[in-house]
Amino acid sequence: MNKPIRKAVLPVAGLGTRFLPATKAVPKEMLTIVDRPIIQYVVDEARAGGIEHIVFVTGRNKHVIEDHFDIAYELEDTLRTRNKTAALELLEKHRPQPGSTSFTRQQAPLGLGHAIWCARDIIGDEPFAILLPDVIIKSQVSCLKQMVDLYEHTGGNIIAVEEVPEDQTQNYGIVELSDRISANASKISNMVEKPAPGTAPSNLMITGRYILQPEIFDLLSSQDTGAGGEIQLTDSMLSMMKEQHFASLKFEGRSYDCGNKAGFLSANIAFGMDDPKLAEQLVPFMEEMIKQPLAAE
Secondary structure, eight states: OOOOOOEEEEEOOOOOGGGTTTTTTSOGGGSEETTEEHHHHHHHHHHHTTOOEEEEEEOTTOHHHHHHTSOOHHHHHHHHHTTOHHHHHHHHHTSOOTTSEEEEEOOSOOOHHHHHHTTHHHHOSSOEEEEOTTEEEEOSSOHHHHHHHHHHHHOSEEEEEEEOOGGGGGGSEEEEEEEEEETTEEEEEEEEESOOTTOOSOSEEEEEEEEEOTTHHHHHHTOOOOGGGOOOHHHHHHHHTTTSOEEEEEOSSEEEETTSHHHHHHHHHHHHTTSHHHHHHHHHHHHHHHHSOOOOO
């Protein structure tokens, strides 16, 4: 039987330079989509996928993330005193159980692969999930839950993928597929990081959700630095692919890359439209804005 996926790593050490000056004092993961920080959506997805323990790989000035998932005694006591039951229940709903989170530092900006390697002792010798906190996924069933369901059938390593226009493949990591496993899953034979225009092996981009076996840590520990002088997770996955099974899952849902401004704003609109009261106000406003000419460059 396949070992269960109990733990997940969330690398949250990035500086968020694309959102300066907003991220000068506030971590990019704490920027809000409607009424919740980005990181809360990702944690909710992980918990809906059956994750029991979340490992946050942090950096300097990220303590507010830890505070967000802790008890806020003064606030909660005030809510309790004022009989603000609904608000109190909302805070309690999103607070992880005691002992179900760990925080470890990535002390140097050496890339995603290095961030994952920093969690090695907490993860131990068991398969685990990785959820990139820049990406939130809107779906009826948690994307990670869909991946776990596939993993229980196939074992090995799972990567979530999503279609991207062919003229944009050079902006993403792209998978090459071989044998089909099911209607929305296939074996992966190769991965190409930002292929040159016209050379992509498919139009399926890596979406920022992974299930990996623990052998990845040994590969990361000896992995040479790649692009940008960083330790690349993709390089170690390609090495592991020589020995282990990798499968792609074309998940049901849509991702929003909140690491860029357009994706961040799109996510606010998409999730805001889920609230009927907000939608009632947003639709007329968006219709009005669409009629206006684009701002001059």
